[in-house]
Amino acid sequence: MEEGYAKETLTTVPQLGSKERNDHLKARIGLDRMGHRVRPGLYAIGAPERTSPVLVTANYTLSFDALRSSLTGRSVWILVLDTKGINVWCAAGKRTFGTEELVKAVQATGLASKVEGRTLILPQLGAPGVSAHAVKKDCGFKVEYGPVRAEDLPAYLDTGECTEEMRTVRFTLKDRLVLAPVEIRNYRWWMLLMILAAVFVPFYGPLVLAMTLGGIFLFPALLPYLPGKDLSLKGIVLGVLLVTPFALYQLLFWHGTFVFAAVVAEYLLIAAWLGYLGLNFTGSTTFTSRTGVRREIFTYILPMAVMAILGGIAVVSSLVLYAGWL
Amino acid sequence: MEIGMLDLQPPEKGKALNTLVFHPGRCINCGMCLKVCPHRVFAPGERRVRLVKAEACMECGACQMNCPAEAIKVDSGVGCAAAMIRAALKGKDGEECGEECCR
Numbered sequence: 001m002e003e004g005y006a007k008e009t010l011t012t013v014p015q016l017g018s019k020e021r022n023d024h025l026k027a028r029i030g031l032d033r034m035g036h037r038v039r040p041g042l043y044a045i046g047a048p049e050r051t052s053p054v055l056v057t058a059n060y061t062l063s064f065d066a067l068r069s070s071l072t073g074r075s076v077w078i079l080v081l082d083t084k085g086i087n088v089w090c091a092a093g094k095r096t097f098g099t100e101e102l103v104k105a106v107q108a109t110g111l112a113s114k115v116e117g118r119t120l121i122l123p124q125l126g127a128p129g130v131s132a133h134a135v136k137k138d139c140g141f142k143v144e145y146g147p148v149r150a151e152d153l154p155a156y157l158d159t160g161e162c163t164e165e166m167r168t169v170r171f172t173l174k175d176r177l178v179l180a181p182v183e184i185r186n187y188r189w190w191m192l193l194m195i196l197a198a199v200f201v202p203f204y205g206p207l208v209l210a211m212t213l214g215g216i217f218l219f220p221a222l223l224p225y226l227p228g229k230d231l232s233l234k235g236i237v238l239g240v241l242l243v244t245p246f247a248l249y250q251l252l253f254w255h256g257t258f259v260f261a262a263v264v265a266e267y268l269l270i271a272a273w274l275g276y277l278g279l280n281f282t283g284s285t286t287f288t289s290r291t292g293v294r295r296e297i298f299t300y301i302l303p304m305a306v307m308a309i310l311g312g313i314a315v316v317s318s319l320v321l322y323a324g325w326l
Numbered sequence: 327m328e329i330g331m332l333d334l335q336p337p338e339k340g341k342a343l344n345t346l347v348f349h350p351g352r353c354i355n356c357g358m359c360l361k362v363c364p365h366r367v368f369a370p371g372e373r374r375v376r377l378v379k380a381e382a383c384m385e386c387g388a389c390q391m392n393c394p395a396e397a398i399k400v401d402s403g404v405g406c407a408a409a410m411i412r413a414a415l416k417g418k419d420g421e422e423c424g425e426e427c428c429r
Contacts, residue, residue: 092386092388093386093404124361124362124364124388125364127361127362127386127388127391127392128362128386128387128388128391128402129391130391130392131391131392132358132392132394133392133394145361145362148364162361164366167361167363167364167366168364168365168366169364169365279407280407280408280411282405282406282407282408283404283405283406283407283408283409285405286364286384287365287382287384288384288405288406289343289344289383289384289385289405290385290401290402290403290404290405290410291343291344291345291385291401291405292343292344292405293405293406293407293410294410295343296407297407297410297411
């Protein structure tokens with residue numbers, strides 16, 4: 001693909017086909033992480049006139065495609081910034097979706113000579129990187145912030161206004177679960193090991209696989225329902241809940257003093273492990289602040305480390321008791 | 327947004343949950359913060375906006391960036407433990423979000 005902003009005006013359509021679906025699937029499972037890019041530049045969708053609105057987005061395929069697929073039957077301009085293939089929100093954090101890049105895109109595409117309007121409509125989630133009054137000062141275009149989600153664009157374009165609902169970030173079950181496939185890819189070798197363990201190691205194989213899947217799927221799914229505000233605590237609670245059926249099984253059907261040590265070890269290790277996974281999920285959510293996460297790290301890291309060490313001691317005790325009991 | 331290993335300082339005791347500070351005296355009631363905040367931390371008011379849900383602030387920095395009157399201050403940054411822990415362990419090299427991470 002050519003580098004930099006296209007000088008000529010490009011065209012696109014609202015329809016997505018199998019090529020896009022394939023690309024989105026790959027992006028969702030974390031394949032070719034940096035390859036989901038769109039050529040930066042000015043695009044025409046439909047048959048826009050010189051007075052049609054100009055919408056701004058990132059050059060990540062999921063961002064660009066979400067935008068254009070919401071514009072069926074509309075004629076508008078789309079200005080795609082060079083965010084290095086990163087979505088609007090994350091790019092705004094890194095300032096690649098930012099004041100400077102926006103001004104650069106306006107100039108590189110010759111926007112002022114291609115459209116008559118002097119308003120740019122940005123996604124609201126681009127606002128952490130963009131200073132509207134600075135853009136106005138630097139290139140003469142006025143920045144308007146549209147809705148958070150592209151699906152609300154038709155309503156926004158019709159009324160010129162956003163409802164409170166359209167301005168609020170959500171974190172729905174679907175939003176949370178769509179993150180899971182990337183986690184599977186990140187833990188792929190661990191997952192493979194766990195699946196093998198589940199097949200070949202009785203009891204502990206399935207136990208550890210259940211905890212892995214619990215961390216990847218149940219944690220995000222149950223996030224709002226797990227008690228507490230801190231994600232570490234939510235993880236610890238989930239760990240305790242998930243270990244309990246295994247522990248009950250052991251207490252009922254296994255015999256010997258070693259069982260008690262084994263159960264204690266499982267509770268401590270799994271709670272610490274899922275607590276740590278919970279802590280690491282903070283960056284995936286739509287609501288944690290840096291100050292809050294810093295406080296959470298300092299509150300939980302030490303207790304979780306102590307739990308892990310005590311769990312290790314319990315494992316050794318259990319093994320010693322088991323050997324002695326034989 | 328900086329992640330930075332020096333961030334791993336213990337938070338001060340008794341401090342608010344976040345670093346958001348609003349100076350109502352400077353507010354010109356332009357309403358930009360109302361538009362950009364993803365968690366509806368501000369609400370419209372008669373002569374100036376009102377800070378109504380400070381605890382919901384995630385320190386994204388959008389309000390500060392778009393306030394032409396400099397009435398809002400927030401120490402913006404990424405609320406991501408994975409990035410902070412990596413930055414603390416690796417020093418300088420850890421300051422970027424990883425390849426495998428947020429896109």
